[in-house]
Amino acid sequence: MSETILEVQKLKKYFPIKGGILNQTTAEVQAVDVIDFVVARGETLGIVGESGCGKSTTARLLMQLIKHDDGEIIFDGYAVGKSGGITTREMRKRMQMVFQDSYSSLNPRLPVESSIAFGPIVHGVNKSAAQKKARDLLIKVGLNPELFSRRYPHELSGGQRQRVNIARALALEPEVLILDEAVSALDKSVEAQVLNLLMDLKAEFKLTFIFISHDLNVVHYISDRVLVMYLGRVVEIGDVSAVYNYPKHPYTRALISAMPSMDPKKRTEAVPLVGDPPNPISPPSGCRFRTRCPFSEDICAIKEPILIHTDLKKRQSSACHMGDPDSGHSRTNLNGLPK
Amino acid sequence: MSTLSTNSSKNLDAGQIITDSPSYWSSVRSNLKNDPVTIAFALILLSLLLSAIFADLLAPLDPYKTNMLKRLKPIGTEGFLLGADELGRDMLTRLIYGGRLSLLMGISPVVAALLIGGLLGLTAGFVGGKVNMSIMRVMDVFYAFPSVLLAIAISGALGAGIFNAIISLTIVFIPPIARVTESVTTQIRALDYVEAARASGAKSLTIIRVHIISNVAGPVFVYSTSLISVSIILSSGLSFLGLGTEPPQPEWGLMLNTLRQSIYVNPWVAALPGVMIFLTSLSFNMMSDGIRSAMDIKL
Ligand SMILES: Nc1ncnc2c1ncn2[C@@H]1O[C@H](COP(=O)(O)OP(=O)(O)O)[C@@H](O)[C@H]1O
Ligand SMILES: [Mg+2]
Numbered sequence: 001m002s003e004t005i006l007e008v009q010k011l012k013k014y015f016p017i018k019g020g021i022l023n024q025t026t027a028e029v030q031a032v033d034v035i036d037f038v039v040a041r042g043e044t045l046g047i048v049g050e051s052g053c054g055k056s057t058t059a060r061l062l063m064q065l066i067k068h069d070d071g072e073i074i075f076d077g078y079a080v081g082k083s084g085g086i087t088t089r090e091m092r093k094r095m096q097m098v099f100q101d102s103y104s105s106l107n108p109r110l111p112v113e114s115s116i117a118f119g120p121i122v123h124g125v126n127k128s129a130a131q132k133k134a135r136d137l138l139i140k141v142g143l144n145p146e147l148f149s150r151r152y153p154h155e156l157s158g159g160q161r162q163r164v165n166i167a168r169a170l171a172l173e174p175e176v177l178i179l180d181e182a183v184s185a186l187d188k189s190v191e192a193q194v195l196n197l198l199m200d201l202k203a204e205f206k207l208t209f210i211f212i213s214h215d216l217n218v219v220h221y222i223s224d225r226v227l228v229m230y231l232g233r234v235v236e237i238g239d240v241s242a243v244y245n246y247p248k249h250p251y252t253r254a255l256i257s258a259m260p261s262m263d264p265k266k267r268t269e270a271v272p273l274v275g276d277p278p279n280p281i282s283p284p285s286g287c288r289f290r291t292r293c294p295f296s297e298d299i300c301a302i303k304e305p306i307l308i309h310t311d312l313k314k315r316q317s318s319a320c321h322m323g324d325p326d327s328g329h330s331r332t333n334l335n336g337l338p339k
Numbered sequence: 340m341s342t343l344s345t346n347s348s349k350n351l352d353a354g355q356i357i358t359d360s361p362s363y364w365s366s367v368r369s370n371l372k373n374d375p376v377t378i379a380f381a382l383i384l385l386s387l388l389l390s391a392i393f394a395d396l397l398a399p400l401d402p403y404k405t406n407m408l409k410r411l412k413p414i415g416t417e418g419f420l421l422g423a424d425e426l427g428r429d430m431l432t433r434l435i436y437g438g439r440l441s442l443l444m445g446i447s448p449v450v451a452a453l454l455i456g457g458l459l460g461l462t463a464g465f466v467g468g469k470v471n472m473s474i475m476r477v478m479d480v481f482y483a484f485p486s487v488l489l490a491i492a493i494s495g496a497l498g499a500g501i502f503n504a505i506i507s508l509t510i511v512f513i514p515p516i517a518r519v520t521e522s523v524t525t526q527i528r529a530l531d532y533v534e535a536a537r538a539s540g541a542k543s544l545t546i547i548r549v550h551i552i553s554n555v556a557g558p559v560f561v562y563s564t565s566l567i568s569v570s571i572i573l574s575s576g577l578s579f580l581g582l583g584t585e586p587p588q589p590e591w592g593l594m595l596n597t598l599r600q601s602i603y604v605n606p607w608v609a610a611l612p613g614v615m616i617f618l619t620s621l622s623f624n625m626m627s628d629g630i631r632s633a634m635d636i637k638l
Contacts, residue, residue, distance in 0.1 A: 063538045092540045105531035109553040118549065119539035152363060172539060
């Protein structure tokens with residue numbers, strides 16, 4: 001059993017945009033543009049970033065719901081979909097996903113029990129055993145099977161549905177759970193309950209979480225490490241305490257300074273993010289953040305800052321020229337910047 | 340962060356059920372119960388269907404027995420409740436028997452087209468990409484012709500006869516059913532529960548069986564029912580033109596044609612087959628509309 005459960009190498013996905021009479025590719029959305037990261041067994045890796053930065057695409061690539069253009073996914077030491085590795089089907093049994101929209105992720109024509117039992121049945125468990133499993137899981141997610149197992153999705157509240165979705169994801173006894181904005185659509189109080197449920201389940205089933213959210217507070221609360229994405233790239237990754245307290249990348253700084261905080265001492269004077277991110281069809285050359293970065297210099301347009309962070313012992317890395325003394329940027333001592 | 344770590348997470352929702360809302364099908368049923376128009380038309384259809392099936396028991400006379408003395412007797416003649424046709428055959432008898440062929444020729448093309456077009460649309464919608472393109476382009480070619488012209492052209496090419504008329508109407512209805520099925524399937528395939536099913540490692544056929552068909556069937560079925568009303572009219576039209584049934588078989592469209600010459604002698608009798616065609620077609624249309632709104636389907 002290795003310490004690393006998941007390793008992503010040079011993962012890339014461009015979505016073609018079709019047009020014209022011949023329906024040919026006229027442009028490409030650079031949704032995920034070569035990202036690398038590792039996930040340690042038993043940790044919660046948070047993924048944050050503005051809407052449209054490629055978080056969901058990353059999740060779908062990991063689950064192989066969409067095919068990557070390039071790169072490799074290595075699950076527990078085995079390359080996925082490669083000879084000598086493991087098949088997509090084997091990987092999916094060990095890694096499951098919870099989607100954002102609790103309603104559209106349940107079949108409206110099936111009672112929730114059948115939705116939960118579907119996965120085990122697909123993997124050869126007989127029907128009655130799968131149903132028993134579904135009922136046991138309903139208890140685990142805090143829903144009384146006597147009341148809920150025969151109900152249809154539209155009869156449940158958003159929080160209850162998301163509990164069902166969590167039960168469904170756990171039905172295959174996965175080791176890794178990807179949660180793509182799984183609590184984002186819920187009311188604050190329900191969100192807190194479901195988050196606590198997730199933490200309990202994580203401890204009980206020794207799960208590894210990949211927790212995707214645009215909400216930095218929630219990610220701070222639940223994650224051990226955090227990965228910050230911007231326009232299809234990883235701009236910063238590291239331990240939550242390091243990244244939140246000492247953000248190195250100007251984008252991370254801007255995100256964190258924009259976080260609503262109750263503590264007046266924590267309110268910063270750092271420049272908030274202005275405007276929208278550039279179009280992922282034609283992203284800026286070099287550093288993708290440079291068009292919104294207050295410290296942008298010529299070098300930023302020419303040279304692309306690289307981030308490769310595969311050593312789990314390293315606390316923090318960022319993809320910014322200011323963090324690299326040899327980059328040619330005039331400010332290379334990031335920590336000296338006003339926070 | 341204190342707001343997040345409130346009370347324990349377990350058993351919070353266990354007791355609360357927001358609404359004791361009925362299941363989908365029971366709400367559809369109660370919607371239908373409160374819709375007298377749909378029920379009325381459904382009852383009309385049921386009686387038409389039953390009278391066609393039990394024509395042997397219901398019809399007062401022999402549909403083929405001619406009687407030159409009774410030619411074109413008006414409605415209400417003794418022993419000829421709805422009058423007699425141009426050869427003195429009892430109209431009521433022939434209208435009852437006529438329902439057999441007319442309903443068969445109206446319904447069977449839609450059933451056949453539902454099977455074939457449904458399969459094509461399901462395949463195109465689920466597989467997507469180039470497969471979708473090739474299937475749907477072929478459908479579009481057929482769809483580009485007005486259905487009446489297409490039916491006449493194919494029937495003309497195949498030659499007259501019941502079977503050929505059914506085949507030509509089947510070909511007419513495959514493209515629209517395939518289109519509707521394709522668009523509903525494409526919509527459903529993109530939903531998260533289908534993604535979740537794929538993520539659980541299920542094979543495509545299992546996903547189609549468990550998750551796609553159950554959600555595509557409703558709208559496609561309702562749409563197909565609405566096509567029956569068109570099919571009844573088209574098949575009668577083919578018979579009227581001599582491309583469907585052949586005399587002396589009783590069939591509403593054909594009856595309308597042979598009575599055409601008598602329209603000035605006895606317009607009421609001559610109009611009767613038309614009334615039957617209209618009533619049947621209207622009933623199918625109204626019923627499918629009622630079911631559609633009861634099921635809350637948007638097409
Ligand atoms: N199927 C798709 N086809 C084309 N573009 C897509 C598709 N899915 C996502 N995108 C684009 O890829 C980018 C990243 O999207 P996504 O991964 O959903 O972002 P996030 O989850 O971070 O909000 C967006 O610009 C989005 O419009
Ligand atoms: Mg998303």
